[in-house]
Amino acid sequence: MWTAQTPPQLSSIRERLIRLEETIxxxxxxxxxxxxxxxxxxxxxxxxxxxxxxxxxLAETENLHARVRRYLSPExxxxxxxxxxxxxxxxxPSTSIMPNDITVCDEIYQVYLHEILPAICPAxxxxxxxxxxxxxxxxxxxxxxxxxxxxxxAEAKFSAAPDxxxxxxxxxxxxxxVHELRSPQVEERVLRRIEKKAATYGHDVDFExxxxxxxxxxxxxxAELYRRHVIPLTIxxxxxxxxARLD
Amino acid sequence: MWTAQTPPQLSSIRERLIRLEETIxxxxxxxxxxxxxxxxxxxxxxxxxxxxxxxxxLAETENLHARVRRYLSPExxxxxxxxxxxxxxxxxPSTSIMPNDITVCDEIYQVYLHEILPAICPAxxxxxxxxxxxxxxxxxxxxxxxxxxxxxxAEAKFSAAPDxxxxxxxxxxxxxxVHELRSPQVEERVLRRIEKKAATYGHDVDFExxxxxxxxxxxxxxAELYRRHVIPLTIxxxxxxxxARLD
Numbered sequence: 001m002w003t004a005q006t007p008p009q010l011s012s013i014r015e016r017l018i019r020l021e022e023t024i025x026x027x028x029x030x031x032x033x034x035x036x037x038x039x040x041x042x043x044x045x046x047x048x049x050x051x052x053x054x055x056x057x058l059a060e061t062e063n064l065h066a067r068v069r070r071y072l073s074p075e076x077x078x079x080x081x082x083x084x085x086x087x088x089x090x091x092x093p094s095t096s097i098m099p100n101d102i103t104v105c106d107e108i109y110q111v112y113l114h115e116i117l118p119a120i121c122p123a124x125x126x127x128x129x130x131x132x133x134x135x136x137x138x139x140x141x142x143x144x145x146x147x148x149x150x151x152x153x154a155e156a157k158f159s160a161a162p163d164x165x166x167x168x169x170x171x172x173x174x175x176x177x178v179h180e181l182r183s184p185q186v187e188e189r190v191l192r193r194i195e196k197k198a199a200t201y202g203h204d205v206d207f208e209x210x211x212x213x214x215x216x217x218x219x220x221x222x223a224e225l226y227r228r229h230v231i232p233l234t235i236x237x238x239x240x241x242x243x244a245r246l247d
Numbered sequence: 248m249w250t251a252q253t254p255p256q257l258s259s260i261r262e263r264l265i266r267l268e269e270t271i272x273x274x275x276x277x278x279x280x281x282x283x284x285x286x287x288x289x290x291x292x293x294x295x296x297x298x299x300x301x302x303x304x305l306a307e308t309e310n311l312h313a314r315v316r317r318y319l320s321p322e323x324x325x326x327x328x329x330x331x332x333x334x335x336x337x338x339x340p341s342t343s344i345m346p347n348d349i350t351v352c353d354e355i356y357q358v359y360l361h362e363i364l365p366a367i368c369p370a371x372x373x374x375x376x377x378x379x380x381x382x383x384x385x386x387x388x389x390x391x392x393x394x395x396x397x398x399x400x401a402e403a404k405f406s407a408a409p410d411x412x413x414x415x416x417x418x419x420x421x422x423x424x425v426h427e428l429r430s431p432q433v434e435e436r437v438l439r440r441i442e443k444k445a446a447t448y449g450h451d452v453d454f455e456x457x458x459x460x461x462x463x464x465x466x467x468x469x470a471e472l473y474r475r476h477v478i479p480l481t482i483x484x485x486x487x488x489x490x491a492r493l494d
Contacts, residue, residue, distance in 0.1 A: 019280060022463075026273040033266060046335065053315075060311050068304060070377050088293065130317050138385075197452045205444045216269075 001246055005095035007159035008152040020146045021194060024230075025201050025222060027142050028120055031135035032217045035124030040132050041113055057133045058140065077148045079105040079140060097155045102240045104233050108143050111229045112136070119221045147230060150237030157181060158242060169242055181238050187231055191223045198222035248493055252342035254406035255399040267393045268441060271477075272448050272469060274389050275367055278382035279464045282371030287379050288360055304380045305387065324395045326352040326387060344402045349487045351480050355390050358476045359383070366468045394477060397484030404428060405489060416493050421486060428485050434478055438470045445469035 039045035039053065046053040059080045062071075066083035070076050074094040093099065116139070157180075158165050168176035198219035286292035286300065293300040306327045309318075313330035317323050321341040340346065363386070404427075405412050415423035445466035 023277060026277065030270060030273065057311075057315060060314075061308075064304075064307050064311060065377065065381075067307075068300075068377055068380075073377075130312065130315055130320075133315075134312075193452065200450070200452050201448050203447070205440065205447050 002098045004097065004155055004159050008096045008156045010153070010156045010160070013149065013152050013156055017146065017149055018193075020142065020149070021197055022201070023142045024139070024146060025194075025198050025217075027135065027138040028116075028198075028222060029202050029216045031117075031132065031139055032120045034121065034128045034132045034135070035126050036117060036121045037125050037127075037129055037132045039125065040129050040136070041117075046129055053129060054133050054136050057130075058137050061137050074099075074151070075145060075149070077103050077105055077144050079109055079144070097151050098241070098245060100151065100241065100244060102148075102151065102237060102244065104147060104237055104240075105144055107233060107236075108140065108147060111233070112140055112143065115229060116225055119225060120217055143230065147233045148237055150234040151241045153234070154181070154238035154241040154245070157238075158245060165242060166246065169246055172243070174239060177239055177242055178235060181235060181242075190231070191227055194226050195219045195223040249345045251344065251402055251406050255343045255403045257400070257403045257407070260396065260399050260403055264393065264396060265440075267389065267396070268444055269448070270389045271386070271393060272441075272445050272464075274382065274385040275363075275445075275469060276449050276463045278364075278379065278386055279367045281368065281375045281379045281382070282373050283364060283368045284372050284374075284376055284379045286372065287376050287383070288364075293376055300376060301380050301383050305384050308384050321346075321398070322392060322396070324350045324352055324391050326356055326391070344398050345488070345492060347398065347488065347491060349395075349398065349484060349491065351394060351484055351487075352391055354480060354483075355387065355394060358480070359387055359390065362476060363472055366472065367464055390477065394480045395484055397481040398488045400481070401428070401485035401488040401492075404485075405492060412489060413493065416489055419490070424486055424489055425482060428482060428489075437478070438474055441473050442466045442470040 041052050041054055043050050043052050047056055051059070062078045062080045062083060065071070066078065066085075067087050069086040069088045069091065071078045071083060072086055072091050074097055117136075164180055165177065167173075168180065196219070198217060198221075199215065202215045202217040202219065202222075204214050204216065288299050288301055290297050290299050294303055298306070309325045309327045309330060312318070313325065313332075314334050316333040316335045316338065318325045318330060319333055319338050321344055364383075411427055412424065414420075415427065443466070445464060445468075446462065449462045449464040449466065449469075451461050451463065
C-alpha cells in the first residue's frame, strides 16, 4: 500500500480551495460578459472539420501548457488525452498524494457546456468567439483544478483516520465512504460563502453609490453550480481516489 | 485622408473601458496570489537559451491566438513581432478606426516587469512558475487591450470635432493635441473608481463579517498604476494615432 510521506494538511487545502473560489468566480464573470455564442461549441461552424472551436482551442492551449510541465504537477489535470512531453526537466515525484490517473475532466466539460454556460450567459451571438473561448478555457481549467483537489482532500482525510475508511473501501461500500467524507455543515457554509462572493465580485461598482443594483452574474446561479456540480464531482474524485488507495 | 465610415461612439467605448477595468483588476488579483518568482523573467533560468520563460510563454500563447485570428481584430495588439497567419478566413476590414500598426506593447511589457509586478507581488519564489506566467499573460493582454483602445477614443474624439484637432496635428503640436484629448476631471473619476473596484474585488469575503480586513491587492497601488502608466500610455496611443490620422 502506498504511503504519503508528507500527507496534505486539511487546513492548507481548505485555504487553497477558498482561494480557488475567487478564480472560478472571476473566470465566470469574465465569460458572462459575452453571450453564449453557439458557433464556438459546434463542429464545422468556425473551423472546418470535426472538433468544435473550443475543443480545438482547449487542446492547443493544453498542448502548450504540457510543454512547460503543467500536467506533471499532481494538482493539474488536462482535458486533452494525448499531449506532448514536457521540454522542461521533470518535477520530483509527489510524496503527498498517490500517483494516479483519476480524472473527471470529461464530466466537467459536459457539465460546463450543457449546464453552466446556459446558466451564466444570455442567449445570443456577438461574434466574440476567440474571447469567449479564451474565457471558457480559464473557467474549465479553474474548475478542473478545484474539483481534482478532491484527491488531496481524500488523502488528508484518509491519512488522518485510515481506520475510518479502510473497512468501507475494502467492502467497496460507496455509500459508507461518501458518508464518511461529506460534512453537510461545511458544504452549507461553502455555498453561502460562494453566493456572497459572487454577489460582491459580480456587482458593478459605481463611483457615487456603493454598489450598483446590477450584477454581472446571478449569485444564486453560482452557488447552484457549486451545489449541483462542483461539490458532487469533487466527492466523485475523492471516492475514486480512495477506492484506488489500497491497491 | 482616411474617413471613418462608422466612427466609434464615445459612450460605447467608455462602457468597454469600464468593463476592462474589472478584467485588469481580476487579472492583477490572480497574479498577486503568487510571489514575484524571479526565474520566470530571467533568461536561462527555467529554459535554456536567451528568452525568459515569460517571453517564451507569451510568444507561444500569441502564436496560438494569431492562428485563430485574434490579431486581425483592430482591438488586439500582440507583443510578439513575427506571428503566423490566421488559419481562419480574414475579418472584413475595420471601418471605425484607421488601419494602423501603432503599438506600445514594448513599453507595456517593460512597465509590467519593472513597475507593476514589484508593486503587486510580495518578494519571494514559491516555484509556481507556470501559474505565474499564465497570470502574467492575462494581465499583459488586458493592459494591451485597454491601452490600445486609445485608438478608438482618439478616432471618436476626432470624428466628433475634427476642426479642434486638425491645426494642432498639422503643426505637429503635441502639447496642444494632448490638451485637447485630456480631461482631468474624467481621469480623476476613473482613478477613484479604480481604487474602489480594487478594494471591493480584492477584499476577502468572509461568511460571518461582511468584508474581512485583509485585501488581496493594495487598492491604492492599482489606482497608482492607472495614474502612472495606463492613462499616460493610452494618451501616447491617442497622440500617435492622431499624428498618423491626416497622412
